[in-house]
């Protein structure tokens with residue numbers, strides 16, 4: 001009997017998990033040992049992160065444990081191996097990946113016959129001074145906890161502050177970036193503030209403000225203009241201030257400075273302005289494009305690097321009509337599936353296929369039971385129906401009935417009860433913590 005091919009997938013996000021899942025269902029005669037390496041033992045369902053940040057969904061409920069997802073049982077036909085760890089290097093000659101365990105810091109080498117890089121993306125500060133230190137991104141589960149903790153912390157301090165300028169700064173929440181993440185977060189944040197201010201009788205709701213700063217002159221730049229206009233009108237009606245067509249020059253403990261010199265005072269600045277492909281790709285000496293994404297062929301094989309494949313946000317996968325596929329979960333999932341078929345084809349000596357996919361429409365939730373959905377043909381669905389469509393679609397995309405049931409229950413409970421206002425005391429430590437920013441601004 002032939003020796004099973006060792007397929008190592010680095011990255012347990014949408015692309016990596018889709019690939020591992022598809023590889024798991026091997027056909028008769030195919031043999032492979034699949035190992036998924038990831039720095040967390042769960043897959044994060046990012047489309048629900050803005051809602052989780054404001055507590056409408058329990059954070060745990062959008063985290064799918066990878067061991068359960070992969071049916072880890074020792075690498076038989078139905079299961080896969082899982083290695084918790086950070087891939088810190090790849091030896092392309094010897095075909096090994098060095099993986100450091102995040103808890104023990106032990107480094108071990110994993111051998112591969114085929115290597116899949118599904119590393120995703122990280123936040124990009126776009127070189128703006130102060131972003132790393134004085135803003136919170138919204139990319140990880142920890143970020144969501146910190147956003148929530150800062151928002152509630154700011155209200156707690158406002159409630160006991162008499163200094164009018166300080167109250168003003170504390171009760172302004174700035175979201176930098178007006179694309180999907182920024183718009184969804186602003187909508188959810190506005191709704192969250194609206195429903196919890198009743199517990200802060202000393203704070204005038206009219207003095208609390210959410211501001212979205214976006215460098216282009218409209219929101220939701222990846223969608224046709226009418227979508228951005230609709231989102232803008234909904235957010236404005238709710239009192240969100242939109243600062244469009246203006247760029248952030250720097251962020252400091254007091255707030256945001258725009259390139260034209262205007263300042264927006266704020267103790268809570270959330271950075272949703274950009275992502276960049278994982279920096280590991282560049283460190284590996286693999287060919288990357290000007291944005292740092294790994295250059296692949298249409299079949300995901302990394303150019304000039306045999307036995308290495310790349311998918312998802314870390315990869316620049318060419319579109320047949322020119323350009324590359326956008327960093328979206330829907331692309332990452334489809335790429336992961338085809339990648340699995342291509343690896344099987346390669347192992348079986350058959351030709352691989354190029355990725356061809358027309359994105360389904362995109363959608364953004366706007367909070368307060370409203371959303372904007374792009375239908376086929378560029379048509380637009382808005383309001384409660386769009387909100388229902390958003391929820392139904394993403395509920396169905398959550399991995400497994402366990403997560404789906406928990407999130408559906410969270411949503412049901414959120415319709416009946418007010419949101420939680422407890423602030424977890426330990427999540428926001430370090431020099432860019434709320435306490436630190438608050439102290440250094442005085």
Ligand SMILES: Cc1cc2nc3c(=O)[nH]c(=O)nc-3n(C[C@H](O)[C@H](O)[C@H](O)COP(=O)(O)OP(=O)(O)OC[C@H]3O[C@@H](n4cnc5c(N)ncnc54)[C@H](O)[C@@H]3O)c2cc1C
Pocket residue numbers: 010011012013014015016037038039040043044046047048049050085086087088118119120121138139180181278280311312313314327328329330331332
């Ligand atoms: C707030 C937010 C909302 C979003 N909403 C939507 C949406 O509504 N619709 C949509 O289509 N897309 C959405 N996206 C984009 C979507 O999340 C990404 O396109 C998708 O996650 C890409 O999948 P991926 O597998 O390439 O990367 P990821 O899902 O980011 O997974 C990469 C994984 O690799 C791990 N990893 C990275 N480096 C290493 C290493 N060196 N060693 C080990 N493990 C490593 C990471 O920890 C992570 O688990 C959203 C993103 C965010 C942040």
